[in-house]
Each structure stands twice: as structure tokens, then as C-alpha cells.
Amino acid sequence: MSDDIILKVENVSKSFGGVKAVDNISFTLRRGEVLGIIGPNGSGKTTIINLITGFVEKDSGKVYYKGEDISEWQPHKIADVGLARTFQAMRPYPTLPAYKNIIPPLYSPRARRSARGKLGDRSAVAIDLLEEVGFERDARVPYKLAGALPLGYLKRLELCRCLALMPEMIICDEVFSGLSMSEIVSMVPLMEKLQRDGITLIMVEHRLRELFKIAKKAIVLNFGEKIAEGSPDEIFNDPKVKEAYFGGEDSYVFK
Amino acid sequence: MPELRKERLDRGVKVRSDSIYALSSMKEILYLLGPGLVLILLLLVLPLVVSPYWQRVMAITGVYALLSISFGFLANYVGLVSLGGAFYVGVGGYLSGLLNAAGVPLILSIPIATLLGAVICTLLLLPCLPLRGVYFAIISFIYPLFAGRLIAATGYFGGTDGIPGLDRFPSIWVALYMAIFILLIVLYGLSRMVNYEDVGLVFRGVKDNELAIKASALNLTWYKVQAVFISSAMGTFAGAYLAHLYGWVGMSLFAIDFSILPVAATVVGGSGTLYGPLLGALILVPASESMRAFGTLRIVFYAVLLVFFVVFWTEGILDFLKRKYEQFEHWVRI
Numbered sequence: 001m002s003d004d005i006i007l008k009v010e011n012v013s014k015s016f017g018g019v020k021a022v023d024n025i026s027f028t029l030r031r032g033e034v035l036g037i038i039g040p041n042g043s044g045k046t047t048i049i050n051l052i053t054g055f056v057e058k059d060s061g062k063v064y065y066k067g068e069d070i071s072e073w074q075p076h077k078i079a080d081v082g083l084a085r086t087f088q089a090m091r092p093y094p095t096l097p098a099y100k101n102i103i104p105p106l107y108s109p110r111a112r113r114s115a116r117g118k119l120g121d122r123s124a125v126a127i128d129l130l131e132e133v134g135f136e137r138d139a140r141v142p143y144k145l146a147g148a149l150p151l152g153y154l155k156r157l158e159l160c161r162c163l164a165l166m167p168e169m170i171i172c173d174e175v176f177s178g179l180s181m182s183e184i185v186s187m188v189p190l191m192e193k194l195q196r197d198g199i200t201l202i203m204v205e206h207r208l209r210e211l212f213k214i215a216k217k218a219i220v221l222n223f224g225e226k227i228a229e230g231s232p233d234e235i236f237n238d239p240k241v242k243e244a245y246f247g248g249e250d251s252y253v254f255k
Numbered sequence: 256m257p258e259l260r261k262e263r264l265d266r267g268v269k270v271r272s273d274s275i276y277a278l279s280s281m282k283e284i285l286y287l288l289g290p291g292l293v294l295i296l297l298l299l300v301l302p303l304v305v306s307p308y309w310q311r312v313m314a315i316t317g318v319y320a321l322l323s324i325s326f327g328f329l330a331n332y333v334g335l336v337s338l339g340g341a342f343y344v345g346v347g348g349y350l351s352g353l354l355n356a357a358g359v360p361l362i363l364s365i366p367i368a369t370l371l372g373a374v375i376c377t378l379l380l381l382p383c384l385p386l387r388g389v390y391f392a393i394i395s396f397i398y399p400l401f402a403g404r405l406i407a408a409t410g411y412f413g414g415t416d417g418i419p420g421l422d423r424f425p426s427i428w429v430a431l432y433m434a435i436f437i438l439l440i441v442l443y444g445l446s447r448m449v450n451y452e453d454v455g456l457v458f459r460g461v462k463d464n465e466l467a468i469k470a471s472a473l474n475l476t477w478y479k480v481q482a483v484f485i486s487s488a489m490g491t492f493a494g495a496y497l498a499h500l501y502g503w504v505g506m507s508l509f510a511i512d513f514s515i516l517p518v519a520a521t522v523v524g525g526s527g528t529l530y531g532p533l534l535g536a537l538i539l540v541p542a543s544e545s546m547r548a549f550g551t552l553r554i555v556f557y558a559v560l561l562v563f564f565v566v567f568w569t570e571g572i573l574d575f576l577k578r579k580y581e582q583f584e585h586w587v588r589i
């Protein structure tokens with residue numbers, strides 16, 4: 001069935017100067033699926049996200065979202081149809097309480113079209129949403145200054161900004177990286193919940209073990225090229241993947 | 256002898272961090288509202304006690320204050336540095352002048368010129384909205400220069416002579432209290448918007464984090480357009496007001512003073528709030544007036560003053576006063 005394909009990326013390329021950051025990449029994603037994107041540093045993971053979500057202009061290639069060609073769309077319009085993304089480098093309003101960071105997306109036309117947008121007080125909605133992603137209301141965490149939040153909360157804040165848009169799909173850029181083991185462990189159920197709620201996910205990650213608790217398939221990038229695609233087993237056993245990760249000795253990835 | 260220790264309290268932090276506390280006593284309410292009340296009272300009473308010459312200076316100060324707030328709003332809350340003050344004034348002034356000369360009474364020509372002028376200014380600045388920082392500033396600075404030259408060269412709109420014989424305000428009182436009224440409304444409305452309305456947070460994002468705004472399904476350009484419209488409307492009003500204060504419009508409405516003084520006022524007053532640029536204008540314009548006797552040497556004093564603030568007192572007067580006001584020190588026994 002092709003009509004449940006939510007995202008189709010077709011031969012997308014991008015060079016910066018002489019560097020081929022993304023080289024002729026294609027893949028498709030069905031509604032409700034979770035796709036992992038992995039690859040060494042600088043292999044083009046963030047760039048492919050930027051190309052899909054319109055933040056960087058493509059040199060060539062097409063992107064279809066729910067059957068519609070969104071290749072030339074502006075970022076806000078892509079977000080407006082429910083394709084949200086997080087940023088690897090998060091920059092919240094440091095001097096404002098966490099919940100105020102959720103107000104701009106709640107102010108967006110997309111949120112206002114939905115039932116949630118009509119609830120009235122956006123601050124209250126923002127605090128409810130933050131509670132859903134693990135900001136303990138009783139400990140008044142949603143009221144803490146965003147600049148004083150530990151990294152784990154910032155990552156959740158970034159996810160929450162996406163959830164405020166009631167997205168159908170979220171592309172996450174390294175939600176786990178930089179977090180301690182225990183923070184990652186507590187983050188996994190949240191991602192599983194998003195999946196249960198029917199949100200299609202793309203997760204760019206370095207932590208493969210945690211990634212594959214959630215994602216059942218992944219693509220591997222190296223120097224902008226897709227070198228492998230498939231289930232976790234297929235990827236772990238792919239010689240090209242082992243090669244890309246320093247001849248298979250990268251314990252960071254394969255432990 | 257008991258030992259004494261200096262203790263510093265920060266009332267601002269206490270009030271901000273807990274709104275219930277703020278309302279718990281009359282004293283705290285006064286503390287919060289005090290500065291605003293003093294400002295309002297001062298503005299309302301001053302016209303009654305000064306000489307006619309200084310009444311006129313006050314009206315001009317009001318014009319510059321509006322322009323300074325307009326500049327400060329756009330620069331500090333939306334991140335667009337606009338030197339278009341002179342353009343807004345010129346467009347608003349000429350529009351109101353042309354309308355008035357065609358028979359539209361000033362009670363209508365001023366609001367029409369304000370809104371229509373703001374639409375025109377916004378449309379003309381639209382192509383430069385993706386530009387940032389100094390590029391936007393330069394383009395917005397070129398428009399008034401260009402417009403002035405164009406009028407001189409083509410002879411349209413009265414050419415170098417301008418359009419004389421326009422309706423004037425019935426009296427200086429009407430003019431002054433109108434300026435004060437508009438100034439207070441603008442201050443109240445803008446500070447509510449940037450501090451308490453949700454769109455204020457969006458503007459802040461436009462300044463600090465464009466990417467997050469775009470990713471939040473918000474059209475960045477559209478919010479820049481809104482902000483430029485608001486800020487240019489303040490300028491076009493100032494221009495229309497000047498047209499009927501003088502009863503004349505001319506090329507001097509495109510004078511670069513209208514673009515530059517707001518920058519100086521923001522430097523002197525402080526950029527932390529909307530009241531900084533206001534305070535800066537309230538100090539600089541009368542100061543410059545009273546230095547008129549020195550002729551062109553005035554510019555030198557001006558420059559020295561600016562250098563002093565830029566180099567030695569970067570926080571600006573208002574932020575300094577605010578800090579002193581919010582923190583008070585007292586001796587406690589230990």
C-alpha cells in the first residue's frame with residue numbers, strides 16, 4: 001500500500017563549497033514508523049534534516065510529504081502541515097521560564113486551528129504539555145528559567161516545542177546525545193509514547209542500543225552517502241558500516 | 256559596640272519572582288507603580304508651568320520620544336535596527352500635508368497619514384526584511400535621503416518650497432496634550448505587548464532565535480512586517496503631527512536627525528526597556544535645545560556625551576536608575 005507513505009525523499013543532494021554534505025539520498029517512511037539515521041560525525045545527518053524541513057535549500061532532489069511535493073516550501077509552511085523537527089543545538093529563551101518557550105508554537109496558525117489552540121490561556125496549555133514530556137509540575141519545573149535547566153530537560157523542552165504543533169511527524173536531531181545513561185533510559189519511554197500516539201519519527205542518533213529500542217529500521221550515512229539501510233541486524237552485520245565506523249572497532253557504536 | 260553589616264535587598268527580584276507578594280502591601284503597590292505615576296504626573300503638569308518657548312520644545316521632544324521608542328522597540332524587541340525615522344516622518348508629514356491641502360481636516364488627515372504612511376513605509380522596507388543588522392539599517396537610512404533629493408529634483412509636492420499654509424493645531428495646549436496622550440498610550444500598549452502578550456514572545460524569538468520561530472510554524476517575515484508596521488506608524492504619526500505643528504511641510508521632514516537622535520537616545524537612556532529610549536529623548540532634545548546658543552559647537556558636546564555613554568556608562572541612565580531603585584542597602588545588626 002503506497003498511500004500510507006508519509007515521507008518520500010528522492011535523490012536529494014547538497015554540497016557546501018566542495019564538500020558533498022548529502023549525496024543523492026533517497027528513502028521512504030510509512031505512517032507510524034520510526035526510522036533511525038546514523039553515521040559518523042559530519043556524515044550529513046543534520047544536513048539531510050535541514051533539507052527535508054526546508055531550512056537549507058536543496059541542490060537537487062525532491063521531498064514528498066503525504067503525497068505532496070514540499071521540495072520548495074519554506075520551513076514554517078512545512079511545520080504548518082505537521083512535519084516538526086528538533087534542533088541539535090538548542091537555544092531556548094534563557095531568561096524566561098520554561099513554559100514560555102512553548103508559547104510561540106502554541107501561537108502558530110497550526111496550533112490555533114486545532115482544538116488545543118482554542119483552550120484560551122496558552123500558559124496553562126504550555127504547562128500541561130510540559131508535564132506530558134516530564135516536567136514535574138509539583139516541583140515547579142515548568143516555571144524554572146530555561147537557561148538554568150539541565151540538558152535532559154532542554155531536550156524535552158525541544159520535543160515539547162514540536163508537540164505543541166500537534167505534529168504528525170517529528171524529526172529528532174540527537175535527542176540522546178550529551179545525556180547521562182540514566183537520562184537516556186528515562187527518555188526512551190517518552191519516545192515510545194510518541195510512537196504509540198501515532199507520531200511518525202525520524203531519529204538521528206549516535207547511541208545505537210537505545211535507538212534500536214525504538215526504531216526498527218535505520219539508514220547509515222557516511223560522507224553524505226547512504227551506505228546501508230535495513231533492520232538493526234542487517235546494519236550491524238554490514239561490512240561497509242563496520243568499515244565506516246573505524247573498521248568495526250568503534251566500541252562507542254557497537255557496544 | 257554592636258557589629259553592623261550592610262545588607263542589600265533586591266526588591267525587583269522579589270516582586271518579579273512572586274506576583275502575590277507584589278500585591279501584599281500598599282507600599283509594594285506604590286513601589287511598582289511609583290515610577291510610572293511620577294512620569295505621567297510630570298508629563299501632565301509640565302506644560303502648565305513652562306514658558307511658551309519650552310512648550311514648543313516639549314512638543315518637539317514628544318516627536319523625538321515617539322521616534323526613539325519606535326527605534327528601541329524594533330531594535331531591542333524584534334532585532335531590526337532601523338534608521339528609517341526620517342523616512343517615516345517625511346512620509347507621514349507629506350501625506351498629511353497633501354491631504355490637508357486638498358481639504359481634508361487635520362483630525363482626519365493625521366490618522367489617515369499615520370496608517371497609510373505606515374503601509375507605504377512597510378511595503379518599501381519589505382524587500383529588505385531578510386537583511387539583518389547593518390544592512391537593514393543602511394537601506395532604511397537611504398530612503399529618506401533618496402526621497403528628499405527626489406522631491407528637490409522633480410519639484411513635486413512643492414519641491415524645495417514645501418507645502419505651506421496647512422491647518423495648525425487650535426492651540427499649543429491641544430498640540431502638547433495630544434502628543435503626551437499618544438506617547439502614554441503607545442508606551443502602555445507597547446510595553447504590554449512586549450511583556451505580557453504572546454506575540455511579544457514571538458517578536459523576541461524573531462530577534463534571538465529565528466530558527467525556532469520558523470520551526471514553530473510561524474512565518475518569520477510576517478512578524479517582521481507587523482513589527483515594522485507598528486514602528487513606522489509611530490514615525491508617520493510623528494511626521495503628520497509635525498506638519499500641523501508647523502503648518503507647513505518641506506524637505507526638512509526627511510532630515511537625518513529623525514533617524515539619528517533615536518539611536519543616541521537609546522544609547523543614553525539604555526536599551527533594556529522601552530522607557531530607556533524615552534528617557535534618552537527627554538534628556539537629549541531639551542539639552543540640545545538649551546545648547547543652541549553655542550551654534551554648531553552643539554554637535555561637539557553631543558558627540559562627547561555620546562562617547563561618554565558608549566564607553567563609560569554602557570548600561571544607560573534608565574537601567575542604572577532602575578538598579579538603584581530596586582536594590583536598597585541598609586545596615587543590619589549582627
Ligand SMILES: Nc1ncnc2c1ncn2[C@@H]1O[C@H](COP(=O)(O)OP(=O)(O)OP(=O)(O)O)[C@@H](O)[C@H]1O
Pocket residue numbers: 016019020021039040041042043044045046047048088
Ligand atoms: N552551513 C554549512 N556550511 C558549510 N558546510 C556545512 C554546513 N552545514 C554542514 N556543513 C558540512 O557538511 C557536512 C555534514 O554536516 P552535518 O552537520 O550534516 O553532519 P552530522 O552528521 O549532523 O554531524 P554531527 O554528528 O557532528 O552532528 C560536514 O562536513 C559539515 O562541515
Ligand SMILES: [Mg+2]
Pocket residue numbers: 045046047088173
Ligand atoms: Mg548533526
